Amino acid sequence: MANSKYEYVRHFELADSLLPSTWLVVRIDGRGFHRFSQSHNFQKPNDRRSIELMNRCAIEVMKDIKDIILAYGESDEYSFIIPKTSNLYSRRASKISSTVVSLFASNFVMHWSEYFREDQLLYAPCFDSRTVCYPNDKILRDYLSWRQADCHINNLFNTTFWALVLKGGMTEIEAENKLKGTLSKDKNEILFTQYDINYNNIDAIYRKGSTIIRKKTEVSTISPRSGELITRTKLIPTAVYDDIIGQEFWDAHPELLEEKKKNNNHA
Amino acid sequence: MANSKYEYVRHFELADSLLPSTWLVVRIDGRGFHRFSQSHNFQKPNDRRSIELMNRCAIEVMKDIKDIILAYGESDEYSFIIPKTSNLYSRRASKISSTVVSLFASNFVMHWSEYFREDQLLYAPCFDSRTVCYPNDKILRDYLSWRQADCHINNLFNTTFWALVLKGGMTEIEAENKLKGTLSKDKNEILFTQYDINYNNIDAIYRKGSTIIRKKTEVSTISPRSGELITRTKLIPTAVYDDIIGQEFWDAHPELLEEKKKNNNHA
């Protein structure tokens, strides 16, 4: 075969398998999304269309990659959770990372106009991704808590910052200086006394970020044979805006941390 | 900070730096493109629109990521070459792989309709990617030769196979059996004697694949101040369909393998 004398170059492709029996988290992050959000006139402090598009992309990724049990998104990032027992792509890091991120990116463009309507997509978005192992359930939950706490901190800051700018008439530099060194309660106070905003009444989608889980959903189809309406229960990836730091969410969804049984002995 | 007690989870993100002073090749591959090409009625043996869209995506990637000096594509795959001296993203494997593949995927959707016109994109495409180190110029060239030889082998097979099916009226199974065990010269012979096709006259884009290099190109703009036409020379990523196995191509483009000087001592 003409090709065989070059084929030795395959040996430079080194293995990159991830440790078995650990949670895998694929986190994708928008590259240059500050500029991207400006070019596309994202509303401040949050652009609902952007969040819903991000959620849609995450849902499409989960429809395609069945091993993902949960995804959590905030701002321009999304984390996809793959169980300890999964053998997706033989747990090869680059295969997992790249598949998720490219599906997310292509769906982002694919579904843009459903959310942004007449606002054209001006250039192709870019995301990076990495896959990280977390050895047990507590650390996985701490990872998700880390991201949701990050969402809270950023959203409270942004909400106050843009209130000062958009409603208070401050320049961005003035608003930044005003908020320097303030605590959460100071920002809550500013929002409440100056702008009549009770932060806790703001939509949960902004305060809590979006969590996609596979929800039991009634799906109706018409039988092609009998013409009857058939209703079945399917697991459909669905966004919720819950607190995922506390215990309540995990008690309500015990299947998430349950050990999936496999036909091998991996614990 | 509310976030700090969870921040330890960062330590699970392990370093994945690639060896300095080696060529980096990011290879992306279409996932499930057999089905994708069927769903979208790709022409056989080659769909010109698909090739040109792939090339366009590679060009967009190179416009964005300046460190890439050359890209080579065939079928549903593309390889991007980053020089030994590059410090792109501190040579972090997952950052490089994911950025390239997500840009490629989002551009694929972005520019689909320019090439496929009224043929709608039915679902989001997916690519995987990996980044591999090659320690020296000879091995890098062998890598590229490997891919171009692969292109040749596949294209000769496909051209003959689809001639037997589309012009010869064979079933796909008959055509496959007919070609089992045949050598290149046998396939050339079938094409020439039965279908009057001289394989060497087939468009180079099919036989050789596409190589994107940064070509000196005259670019004309009208000065916003004087209204004059200004012509400058810029390096524009451009597709060529050359043989890259032989020495000639590399002699014609000596800058490709030239050591880029850097402000450190990396050899």
Place this chain on the structure above:
Amino acid sequence: MANSKYEYVRHFELADSLLPSTWLVVRIDGRGFHRFSQSHNFQKPNDRRSIELMNRCAIEVMKDIKDIILAYGESDEYSFIIPKTSNLYSRRASKISSTVVSLFASNFVMHWSEYFREDQLLYAPCFDSRTVCYPNDKILRDYLSWRQADCHINNLFNTTFWALVLKGGMTEIEAENKLKGTLSKDKNEILFTQYDINYNNIDAIYRKGSTIIRKKTEVSTISPRSGELITRTKLIPTAVYDDIIGQEFWDAHPELLEEKKKNNNHA
């Protein structure tokens, strides 16, 4: 500094940190110990001196590296267990592997004559090592069970094989053929009926291998000031020959799997 222009070569030393919060097992293995045991006339099926020397080396390693909580040895191999919470050498794989194996090897030579007396050490022994992460207690125990089951299987085979050869007068090839395809109960039967050996009465050190744990031990010293005899309790690495597959051993030593508390939040 004269050295600075070469110092860039440091960047080729890539990070090799092991995943936090996982059990680390350093396994060392004798290289070429079949020949080594022949050159040094090891007794068959087991050489007590060799086992005790191996145990001594493991004890010396544990005296030096306090993070190791348990070691298990059989034949020419030893496994050293480092807890999930340990930050030994910042969990760098090569640092941990090489320190353990070089200490083991130098102690092997150092203490040879205490166990082998007039039988000279003819050449320097060699061991390899690797460090592997195990994400949770169950898998760690399965690892140790794997090694102890291996010890059992090999020792039953060897005991029977050498009975056939040394007591039964068979050649080694005859003995091997005789044992081909036999089950455990067949070997037990041969030992019992032909050689009056009840396998279960064989010393546990041979059947179970050696487990080194840090045992509370009364240590007496004479006070340099008062001349009084002072008795204190210290944790001294000590060999036991217990079954470590069953639950009993772990119930008797609950501290082994207990989470060590640390001053950070690693779970």
Place this chain on the structure above:
Amino acid sequence: MANSKYEYVRHFELADSLLPSTWLVVRIDGRGFHRFSQSHNFQKPNDRRSIELMNRCAIEVMKDIKDIILAYGESDEYSFIIPKTSNLYSRRASKISSTVVSLFASNFVMHWSEYFREDQLLYAPCFDSRTVCYPNDKILRDYLSWRQADCHINNLFNTTFWALVLKGGMTEIEAENKLKGTLSKDKNEILFTQYDINYNNIDAIYRKGSTIIRKKTEVSTISPRSGELITRTKLIPTAVYDDIIGQEFWDAHPELLEEKKKNNNHA
């Protein structure tokens, strides 16, 4: 097989192959050798016995591991060079690192008394090791230059420091202060004017470190059959004390950097 239900733990042993076609350098380093040299009354600034023992160990390692073409040692460290074409232990990092370091450590104890005579070895020495890839000849030579420049800098400092202490009657702190901020020429000046030492006349073994290469050596044996004296040329690992930074050494030993031909196509 009793063992099979535990055997899955093997999957936690991840691949650690090193990039093909790169130079491999195994560097070992004494752990805690400051204390070790004090406990064993090493002479200052250099202990000839220690250097010769280190060299002996490196020679024994090279006699055992034929792939190593050169070793360079200074102080309590040694670097072993394995060619780009080598496939030693399938280029597995931990196997290579651990084999070299354990052989070195066991030989250190084995041959101690040949060099230290009545001075007993008080405790087992320990070395760590790591294996690093260097992609081309220039970088490999820069690596070796880095180590030899390090040797020069340290030895000039130590020689001056200990002259001030041992001959000049300074305390160690006084000597350290005296040398703070001095350049090479200052130290040369102190040695020459105050202690009549011409640094360049100091034995090369101290100034240049030790380089072990495989030297063609005439070896005489008496034929067991004829009783005749037979003289053959063999390649014997031998210490030289040359400058390895300049070109001369490499011109004198062209085989060191020559591409070893292999029966595969690795470049």
